[in-house]
Amino acid sequence: MTGSHSGMSDPSTPAAAPIPVTILTGFLGSGKTTVLNHVLRAPDMADTAVIINEFGEIPIDHLLVEQAIENTVVLQNGCICCTVRGDLVDTLLDLVRRSQQGELPPFSRVAIETTGLADPTPIIQTLAKDRMIAPLFTLHRVVATLDAVNGLSTLQDYPEAVQQLTAADCVLITKSDLTDAQGLAGVKAGLQRINPTAHSQLVIQGEITTDLVFGAPDAHSHQPHGDINRWLGDGSVHQHDHEGHHDHGHAHEHSHDHTPNDPNRHNAHVRAFCMRTAQPIAAKALERWLNSLLSLRSKDLLRIKGIVHVAGRPGPVIIQAVQHLLHPPTSLADWPDDDHDTRIVFITRDIAPAAIEASLDLLRNSRT
Secondary structure, X not given: OOOOOOOOOOOOOOOOOOEEEEEEEEOOOOOHHHHXXXXXXXXXXXXXXXXXXXXXOOOOOHHHEEEEEOOEEEEOOOOXXXXXXXXXXXXXXXXXXXXXXXXXXXXXXXXXEOOOOOOOHHXXXXXXXXXXXXXXXXXXXXXXXXXXXXXXXXXXXXXXXXXHHHOOOEEEEEOHHHOOHHHHHXXXXXXXXHOOOOEEEEEOOOOOOHHHHHOOOOOOOOOXXXXXXXXXXXXXXXXXXXXXXXXXXXXXXXXXXXXXXXXXXXXXXXXXEEEEEOOOEOHHHHHXXXXXXXXXXXXXXXXXXXXXXXXXXXXXXXXXXXXXXXXXXXXXXXXXXXXXXXXXXXXXXXXXXXXHHHHHHHHHHOOO
């Protein structure tokens, strides 16, 4: 999604802080519109702009609609709701322009609801890379809905549903009241195999707190905030220790034959694992390694997030990528605790951990 922005003048100087954007995704019938309708009824959501795709299964609750302005409606509680017709960039810029000119109420947050068959990655890329959008908006959180009744079969049959979950920072397990304990346990296990680092919560009839979707940046936001270890979530992922031991007294020895009982393997294609190494990594070598990985296998690198010990720096470097999009690395002043090992979580498709491990060995041994 790049767009030409023809006929569109630049918005006036943006606010000091970019407007946070939450992407709400999930497969057909998984309940994301029900969740959004519930959230928008909250009094503190009045200054929210909502963008929905014109191919969405159902519209925002008609009972909330007060009046229409061209392709935009103002809901009873003051939220702005519009439909994407064309380029997302133009839609966002138009919302800013019209709000600044007094045609629409001011807004302080944006929710983008994807279609049930959409991969949210292009939206993430747009928010991060578009030169006109990046100063105005920032990705806050990717929230996915997962149907507790049909979720497992959906994940097996539709790769789009898997991509939605791998991009998510928070997963809402919907319709949990319509299945039994065994079925719910199976859905939770399926999510654990695909994206063990995501926060999850059960939702009945869309009832959640607004903080879960729009709350202050925390460990469940797309970019790391607060508890870095919680954001990384490497403790719940199959570990691969490069040296066979490290300084913390919990060695891991793992076979690389991909047995069916791998707890972080979704199917024959998608799996999650974590690489760990104690040796500091040269900054330039890290940059080359990331660029090489994404250049060669970006389509199958569904998610990368890591905390890296870069040689010569007092604190770690945080890295994150979603397929071909590499977010700018972030340097921290200090380590969050005494564990200074590099830990990188991968969610991959048709990439064996051994292949990543071999490339990481070359990186670890590079001096420049």
